[in-house]
Amino acid sequence: MDRDTQIVHAGFRKRTEPGPFLAGPQFSSTYTSPGEPADNQLTYGRFHNPTWTAWEDALHVLEGGEAITFASGMAAVEAVFGTVLRPGDALVLAADCYYTVRRLAGGWLEAIGVQVRQVPTRDNAQETALEGAKLVWVETPTNPQLDVCDITAIVTAARTRGVIVAVDNTTATPYLQQPLQLGADFVVASDAKAITGHSDLILGHVATRDPQKADALRTWRTQHGAIPGPMEVWLAHRSLPTLPLRVTRQCESAMQLAQTLASRSDVAAVFYPGLPSHPGHQVARRQMRGFGTIVSFDLDTRPRAETFLRSLTIVREATSFGGVHSMAERRARWAGDAISEGFIRFSVGCEAASDIIDDVTQALDRAR
Numbered sequence: 001m002d003r004d005t006q007i008v009h010a011g012f013r014k015r016t017e018p019g020p021f022l023a024g025p026q027f028s029s030t031y032t033s034p035g036e037p038a039d040n041q042l043t044y045g046r047f048h049n050p051t052w053t054a055w056e057d058a059l060h061v062l063e064g065g066e067a068i069t070f071a072s073g074m075a076a077v078e079a080v081f082g083t084v085l086r087p088g089d090a091l092v093l094a095a096d097c098y099y100t101v102r103r104l105a106g107g108w109l110e111a112i113g114v115q116v117r118q119v120p121t122r123d124n125a126q127e128t129a130l131e132g133a134k135l136v137w138v139e140t141p142t143n144p145q146l147d148v149c150d151i152t153a154i155v156t157a158a159r160t161r162g163v164i165v166a167v168d169n170t171t172a173t174p175y176l177q178q179p180l181q182l183g184a185d186f187v188v189a190s191d192a193k194a195i196t197g198h199s200d201l202i203l204g205h206v207a208t209r210d211p212q213k214a215d216a217l218r219t220w221r222t223q224h225g226a227i228p229g230p231m232e233v234w235l236a237h238r239s240l241p242t243l244p245l246r247v248t249r250q251c252e253s254a255m256q257l258a259q260t261l262a263s264r265s266d267v268a269a270v271f272y273p274g275l276p277s278h279p280g281h282q283v284a285r286r287q288m289r290g291f292g293t294i295v296s297f298d299l300d301t302r303p304r305a306e307t308f309l310r311s312l313t314i315v316r317e318a319t320s321f322g323g324v325h326s327m328a329e330r331r332a333r334w335a336g337d338a339i340s341e342g343f344i345r346f347s348v349g350c351e352a353a354s355d356i357i358d359d360v361t362q363a364l365d366r367a368r
């Protein structure tokens with residue numbers, strides 16, 4: 001069966017089962033559970049919920065491994081760090097990965113005695129820092145600069161040194177890239193982004209093929225209370241069947257936008273793995289099904305970037321990415337990344353590509 005078809009039906013009831021295709025969210029803090037707890041499938045709302053189970057079954061189809069849902073992407077990140085790392089361990093961290101992950105590592109992890117080694121993503125630089133490490137944290141493409149590394153090569157180098165590999169797959173989505181199939185031990189994502197695609201929930205997940213690692217993650221979720229709400233989980237699952245349609249269209253439009261931007265002399269630089277000029281283009285072609293829904297570009301200065309954003313008529317100025325509505329922001333307003341004051345992160349939505357490009361073109365003309 002084609003993977004797109006599998007995703008449409010993932011986690012939904014089988015065609016032979018009566019009732020709705022997808023059961024509604026189950027709101028319950030407790031369940032009738034007489035006798036021994038082990039004799040009951042459901043006991044308490046912090047331990048399990050049928051709405052989570054259906055969503056996790058769907059994520060298993062996407063990721064190719066056992067999935068555990070969390071209240072947010074950062075809750076999922078913390079669960080991997082918390083179940084793997086101990087005082088005295090070393091973490092190899094992409095220096096250009098999501099800023100909040102770097103802050104978590106530099107704050108909580110360093111405070112408990114974990115050594116954090118930050119190295120760039122480009123050119124697989126993380127391979128040079130693996131000796132004696134416990135965990136390597138990969139993000140590809142990175143957010144917001146869209147650098148790419150070779151997951152298979154890093155996994156191979158890590159395996160020879162006994163290093164665990166985790167991949168933040170948020171920008172790519174499991175539709176475009178499957179790190180577990182490339183040998184990673186963990187794949188992590190914020191499900192607030194393209195996987196759900198409607199900018200209406202906060203959610204995250206971790207997937208792994210190791211049953212012991214999955215059990216440890218569930219225990220962490222239960223004991224730390226990092227559980228998602230059933231409504232958010234149900235909304236995510238309801239949005240999933242359109243993932244192939246949404247992301248395919250967004251990728252096609254993103255490529256057209258990147259090509260348009262690259263042709264303009266008033267754009268200092270364009271960052272998109274789909275462009276042959278991108279340093280990671282060949283690696284992205286090998287390990288990704290498409291090149292992603294984000295296009296970043298540099299307008300050099302803050303005034304030009306702000307004029308561009310004010311001049312947009314369809315595209316919304318907002319943070320986040322992956323939704324059906326196109327969004328853009330001057331990313332340096334948040335600080336934490338080695339980018340210029342005029343750096344724009346552009347999340348391509350599902351509008352007609354011609355309308356997105358027309359809006360961007362007229363806004364760039366005004367920003368000259």
